[in-house]
Amino acid sequence: MAATEVNVSQKTYKGAGISIRSLEESLGEERQRQNVDLDKLKSLKSQNEELSKALEQEIKKLRKFSDFVSKGDFSSFGAKFKELMSYLPGIGKMFVGKRSIEQLLKQQYEISSRRTHEVANYADRLEAAEHDLYLEIRRLNDKIIEHAQNEEVAADNVLALKTSLEKLEQELALPGQEKNAAYREKEASLDKVRELLSEHSTKLELYGSAEERLNRLKENTRRLQQTISNLHSDIKKYVMVATEKLDEAQAHIQALGTAADASVVMLDMKASLDSMQSSINDTTKFVSETQMYLRENLDSLISDLEMYDTETQTMVDANLQRSKAIEDALIDKAVSKALETKQKNAKSAQTHI
Amino acid sequence: MNRATPVRGGGQTRLKTPTTLALCGDEATEYVNDLSCCISEIQLNDMYPPFQRVLHSLDVMDPKINGGLYPTLKVRCDAGLPGYSEFVRVQSDYDLCADELSMLKCRHDANDATVHPKLWARRQYLETLQQAAPFCEQTQILFRKIDRANQTALFRVVLDRFNPQGLLERTTVECVQHHQIWTRENLSLDGNDVAQIRDDLKGLIYRLSPLDISLLFIRLADTAGLTVTRVIKGSIGPLISPRGGVMGRHDDLKMVVADGALLSAGIQVAGIDMDADVNNDPFCGEAALSGEARAQFCKERSLPPVYVFCDRKFALCDGDVPALKAYLAKATTKNIVYEVK
Numbered sequence: 001m002a003a004t005e006v007n008v009s010q011k012t013y014k015g016a017g018i019s020i021r022s023l024e025e026s027l028g029e030e031r032q033r034q035n036v037d038l039d040k041l042k043s044l045k046s047q048n049e050e051l052s053k054a055l056e057q058e059i060k061k062l063r064k065f066s067d068f069v070s071k072g073d074f075s076s077f078g079a080k081f082k083e084l085m086s087y088l089p090g091i092g093k094m095f096v097g098k099r100s101i102e103q104l105l106k107q108q109y110e111i112s113s114r115r116t117h118e119v120a121n122y123a124d125r126l127e128a129a130e131h132d133l134y135l136e137i138r139r140l141n142d143k144i145i146e147h148a149q150n151e152e153v154a155a156d157n158v159l160a161l162k163t164s165l166e167k168l169e170q171e172l173a174l175p176g177q178e179k180n181a182a183y184r185e186k187e188a189s190l191d192k193v194r195e196l197l198s199e200h201s202t203k204l205e206l207y208g209s210a211e212e213r214l215n216r217l218k219e220n221t222r223r224l225q226q227t228i229s230n231l232h233s234d235i236k237k238y239v240m241v242a243t244e245k246l247d248e249a250q251a252h253i254q255a256l257g258t259a260a261d262a263s264v265v266m267l268d269m270k271a272s273l274d275s276m277q278s279s280i281n282d283t284t285k286f287v288s289e290t291q292m293y294l295r296e297n298l299d300s301l302i303s304d305l306e307m308y309d310t311e312t313q314t315m316v317d318a319n320l321q322r323s324k325a326i327e328d329a330l331i332d333k334a335v336s337k338a339l340e341t342k343q344k345n346a347k348s349a350q351t352h353i
Numbered sequence: 354m355n356r357a358t359p360v361r362g363g364g365q366t367r368l369k370t371p372t373t374l375a376l377c378g379d380e381a382t383e384y385v386n387d388l389s390c391c392i393s394e395i396q397l398n399d400m401y402p403p404f405q406r407v408l409h410s411l412d413v414m415d416p417k418i419n420g421g422l423y424p425t426l427k428v429r430c431d432a433g434l435p436g437y438s439e440f441v442r443v444q445s446d447y448d449l450c451a452d453e454l455s456m457l458k459c460r461h462d463a464n465d466a467t468v469h470p471k472l473w474a475r476r477q478y479l480e481t482l483q484q485a486a487p488f489c490e491q492t493q494i495l496f497r498k499i500d501r502a503n504q505t506a507l508f509r510v511v512l513d514r515f516n517p518q519g520l521l522e523r524t525t526v527e528c529v530q531h532h533q534i535w536t537r538e539n540l541s542l543d544g545n546d547v548a549q550i551r552d553d554l555k556g557l558i559y560r561l562s563p564l565d566i567s568l569l570f571i572r573l574a575d576t577a578g579l580t581v582t583r584v585i586k587g588s589i590g591p592l593i594s595p596r597g598g599v600m601g602r603h604d605d606l607k608m609v610v611a612d613g614a615l616l617s618a619g620i621q622v623a624g625i626d627m628d629a630d631v632n633n634d635p636f637c638g639e640a641a642l643s644g645e646a647r648a649q650f651c652k653e654r655s656l657p658p659v660y661v662f663c664d665r666k667f668a669l670c671d672g673d674v675p676a677l678k679a680y681l682a683k684a685t686t687k688n689i690v691y692e693v694k
Contacts, residue, residue, distance in 0.1 A: 100560035106437075106490060113438075114445040121453055128469050250438045251370040254429075254519070 126232040133225035154204035391616035395668040401587035410487040420474025432519030433592030520590040570623040583624035613670035627660035634663040635684035
């Protein structure tokens with residue numbers, strides 16, 4: 001057996017291995033990804049604000065239009081007289097005629113439809129963001145599992161090495177042993193076992209820490225995903241209701257056809273307008289609620305994540321200091337051992353002279 | 354004319370909404386193909402709605418092109434054409450597509466069909482949609498020529514719309530605007546010689562466009578300061594097709610179509626530059642105004658005599674041509690029939 005070989009079966013780790021530097025780099029990357037996700041959410045929030053403003057404007061227009069239809073009583077004497085006059089040759093030439101209600105309804109339908117499309121597109125973007133976060137959680141889970149498995153491997157290795165260490169120490173402690181080559185080989189093995197024990201102990205700690213910290217990152221990602229998921233499922237529901245009401249309005253408008261400008265169909269026109277208003281109202285109400293939800297949740301999420309960043313940083317600093325202290329101790333130990341060996345060698349040389 | 358009839362019930366007005374049929378999957382694709390082939394073959398000039406725009410709208414209505422984002426295609430049963438809401442949906446997407454595409458292009462993974470199939474499909478659909486403008490309702494004013502001696506200008510007002518029967522229709526009004534001190538000009542030229550129209554006239558044309566062509570002419574001729582010389586209505590449809598159960602309202606023609614589709618395009622012209630009425634449209638029934646009533650009407654308004662010309666052409670699968678020709682012979686009209694290969 002060579003002096004540096006150890007007769008202990010060690011399990012191999014999965015992945016690319018771990019060190020303090022690689023752990024910090026990997027966690028830094030993860031935090032970077034989370035920041036990107038947060039930026040996406042912030043961008044969705046600003047889109048929500050834009051939509052909210054546009055929908056508010058739409059509601060105002062619809063109300064104005066509804067008032068115009070309600071007040072424009074075509075059965076009133078004045079309107080009837082004007083309508084009647086317009087049929088008379090000569091006098092009729094003085095009147096160009098009123099605006100087409102059907103055209104106005106259609107124009108309003110087209111605007112309302114565009115707004116609903118915008119919200120539906122926004123819902124699609126939410127769906128994509130949600131999907132991204134699911135992928136992120138899946139990826140984090142894979143890493144967490146890998147680290148957990150490696151932690152178990154490290155623990156097994158530490159235990160096996162500890163047993164080996166105790167065994168070697170017991171063997172070396174037996175009284176009346178000659179300090180021959182076999183004895184020195186055992187001493188070398190003991191040193192190697194100590195070295196390996198230190199290495200695997202560090203790994204045990206690093207994998208444990210990585211697992212725990214990634215798990216906390218995952219929890220935050222899950223909170224982001226839940227926020228987006230709630231928004232998406234609600235907005236989808238509202239878009240469906242809005243689309244249904246727009247369909248109703250569209251059916252009314254198509255049915256109105258040529259009759260759109262006759263007073264007899266005012267009620268249907270009002271129904272059509274009401275459907276559109278209700279559709280836009282529903283969407284606006286939701287977008288406004290979403291706005292509030294985003295404002296409340298996003299800000300707290302960001303502050304939580306910032307707090308977590310500080311906490312992580314403190315933990316990382318502490319770990320770095322501890323690791324440095326362990327390494328320093330190991331180096332000191334090794335140096336003192338090296339010095340001891342040197343002194344011993346120097347003494348034996350003087351005796352020979 | 355199959356106008357929407359108001360039905361009174363329970364003290365509230367109820368209108369009969371048009372019946373629609375939802376086509377999906379291959380059925381919708383085949384329907385779009387049939388209709389597009391017919392429109393491409395039927396040789397539509399600028400008196401009809403812009404067929405390139407219509408074809409582009411139809412193209413993106415195909416579920417294969419829109420990647421299943423809109424799995425159903427609603428078709429009006431009476432006209433056999435996609436409903437108004439379908440065209441509005443395409444137009445809405447077109448209006449939003451520049452912004453939407455710029456947002457999608459920011460996502461590096463929107464290029465990857467495996468990561469976000471829906472975003473990928475949307476991007477493909479929007480890129481196809483962006484290539485050309487779809488069909489939408491609009492009014493255009495074209496300035497023709499100016500006569501400074503008589504202080505008049507000749508304009509052409511073009512209105513594209515979905516008519517109440519669910520057909521795509523273009524109404525063209527050729528008129529002369531007189532410069533008069535006591536009336537506001539409905540049509541004018543701005544400083545750059547670009548034709549302008551007042552909203553009132555635009556609304557009036559829109560409101561009156563569903564009327565019978567002769568009535569439309571006479572009503573428009575009543576507008577102060579305007580002399581209407583010609584009114585033309587060109588319409589695409591109805592489409593008669595057994596595919597997916599889509600049927601037009603012309604029962605007697607249903608037997609003609611064994612396979613594929615039969616599309617017709619009608620044209621009606623009312624003008625003072627004709628010397629007799631001509632009706633070569635087998636779908637055109639009795640005119641709303643008889644020749645005598647029209648003459649009386651024109652006389653009272655000091656208008657020159659107005660005559661009406663109606664025609665219709667057809668496009669269908671070549672196998673069904675003999676059956677259609679027999680139908681036309683029975684209707685005693687001589688119409689152009691285009692064979693769709």
